Structure formats: C-alpha cells, structure tokens
Amino acid sequence: MPELPEVEVTKRSLKSHLQGRQIERINVREKRLRWPLNLNQLNHLLNQDILSLSRRGKYILINSERGTALIHLGMSGSIGILKNDRPIKKHDHFDLVTDNKVIIRFTDPRRFGSFIWAGKNPEKHKLLKNLGPEPLNNDQLGLHLHNLSKGRKTSVKAFIMNANIVVGVGNIYASESLFISGIHPKRRANAVSKNRYLKLATAIQNTLEKSINMGGTTLRDFTYSDAGQKVGYFKQELNVYGRGGSQCSKCEQPIKSVLLSGRSSFYCSNCQH
Numbered sequence: 606m607p608e609l610p611e612v613e614v615t616k617r618s619l620k621s622h623l624q625g626r627q628i629e630r631i632n633v634r635e636k637r638l639r640w641p642l643n644l645n646q647l648n649h650l651l652n653q654d655i656l657s658l659s660r661r662g663k664y665i666l667i668n669s670e671r672g673t674a675l676i677h678l679g680m681s682g683s684i685g686i687l688k689n690d691r692p693i694k695k696h697d698h699f700d701l702v703t704d705n706k707v708i709i710r711f712t713d714p715r716r717f718g719s720f721i722w723a724g725k726n727p728e729k730h731k732l733l734k735n736l737g738p739e740p741l742n743n744d745q746l747g748l749h750l751h752n753l754s755k756g757r758k759t760s761v762k763a764f765i766m767n768a769n770i771v772v773g774v775g776n777i778y779a780s781e782s783l784f785i786s787g788i789h790p791k792r793r794a795n796a797v798s799k800n801r802y803l804k805l806a807t808a809i810q811n812t813l814e815k816s817i818n819m820g821g822t823t824l825r826d827f828t829y830s831d832a833g834q835k836v837g838y839f840k841q842e843l844n845v846y847g848r849g850g851s852q853c854s855k856c857e858q859p860i861k862s863v864l865l866s867g868r869s870s871f872y873c874s875n876c877q878h
C-alpha cells in the first residue's frame with residue numbers, strides 16, 4: 606500500500622510536471638473508484654493554471670485558481686508520467702493530459718483510489734477536515750502525541766496509526782519507529798511518558814524522511830525516463846517490519862510477530878517495553 610513517503614514522492618513528481626502548466630484534457634476509462642469519478646466537477650480543473658501541488662496526509666492536492674482536486678492512491682494506486690503515449694492497460698483508469706502533452710496516467714488494480722473535486726476550501730472538505738497534524742516539519746509532534754494520549758487506553762501502536770491523531774504513520778512506520786524508540790507496541794497510549802513520546806516523534810520523522818529520501822533516488826531515475834516508468838513503492842531497510850523470527854539487530858533475540866488491532870505487528874520483546 607502506498608504510504609506517506611510514496612505519496613510525498615508522487616506529489617513531488619507531479620509537481621515538476623503540473624505546477625505552472627494547465628490540464629487540457631481528462632480522459633476517463635473507469636469511473637468506479639473509491640468514490641465515483643465526477644467529471645462535471647473535475648472539469649473545473651481544465652485550462653486553469655495549476656498554482657501548486659501539496660499533500661495532506663495521503664491526499665495529493667492539485668490546486669488551481671478555481672479550486673482543488675484530490676488524488677488518493679488507495680491500496681494499490683500509482684501514477685505514471687508519460688512523455689509519449691503507450692497502449693492502455695487494464696487498470697489504467699484515467700489520464701490527465703497537460704498543455705505540453707505530458708500524460709499523467711492513474712493505474713489502480715483494486716480501485717480504492719480516488720480523484721475528486723474539493724472546491725475552494727479543501728481543508729474544510731469532509732475527507733480532510735478531521736485529519737490530525739502532519740508528522741514532518743512538526744517540532745511539536747512529541748508534545749502533541751503526549752497531550753492527546755491522556756486517558757487513552759488503546760495501544761500506542763493503534764494510537765499513532767490513527768489519522769485523527771497524526772496522519773501518515775502507516776503500519777511499517779509505526780512498527781519501525783516503536784522499535785527505534787524502544788516502546789512496546791502493546792503498551793497503552795496513556796502509559797507512555799512525555800520523554801518517550803518525544804523520542805517516538807523523532808523516530809517517526811526520521812523513518813519517514815529516510816524513506817522519502819530513498820524514494821527520491823528512485824524518482825531521479827524515473828523522471829528522466831521517457832519510457833514512462835512509474836513511481837513505485839520503494840524498498841527500505843527495515844529493523845523489525847516483516848522480519849518475524851529473525852534476529853533483532855540490537856540484541857539478536859528473535860523478532861516477534863503478532864496481530865494487533867487486526868494488523869501484523871513486529872517487535873523485540875527484549876528491547877521494547
């Protein structure tokens with residue numbers, strides 16, 4: 606599933622092709638995405654200067670003078686940027702064609718992604734208005750987590766994965782940052798001290814940034830490829846995630862794997878308390 610780093614890298618890639626340009630055409634082949642694709646609304650984007658691209662959680666915002674469109678990659682979405690057209694494949698659901706004939710192609714086998722019009726005040730849109738703060742470039746993150754954790758008996762892992770608390774901490778990043786900060790994923794959110802939340806916040810930020818930087822390397826290859834390579838999901842060096850049974854990199858005990866709130870969770874019971 607595309608996580609915050611993939612979405613951020615996709616946004617940067619789109620920005621380099623869309624900002625300051627116009628979208629001339631939207632070609633739709635499949636409207637049945639997470640929400641039905643509404644061309645009457647999305648056509649507001651046409652022939653408008655694209656002022657900027659931004660990201661809120663895992664939504665990419667395409668901001669024009671008339672308003673903002675949101676793209677979400679869902680479970681399996683990806684965006685290809687094509688300087689020359691290519692045959693349409695089965696899951697290529699829509700294209701944006703720019704005024705300099707670059708084709709931005711949205712592909713999504715599972716169709717949980719979305720492309721919707723959010724109007725002039727996207728921050729008030731129902732999909733965005735309840736989102737917690739961004740984790741990156743946020744020096745208040747640790748304090749914010751500690752303040753919101755009061756009275757919360759849920760596990761700290763479920764707490765940091767709740768987008769109403771903080772956006773963009775997916776399963777991989779939650780597992781990795783809890784390992785780095787030495788916090789047991791099943792510990793109750795209200796039983797983690799302020800100091801430990803400060804450490805956890807730094808671990809979340811470092812883990813996400815490292816992944817974005819690795820994606821940036823992928824992106825460089827991708828941007829200069831005329832073949833229309835996709836922004837993919839990048840490989841990362843993981844300490845615990847997906848490593849159940851193998852040795853902990855700190856203490857060499859086996860990494861444990863359990864289901865927690867229905868999600869596979871990985872931790873070292875020797876290093877995390």
Ligand SMILES: [Zn+2]
Pocket residue numbers: 853854855856857858873874875876877
């Ligand atoms: Zn360990």
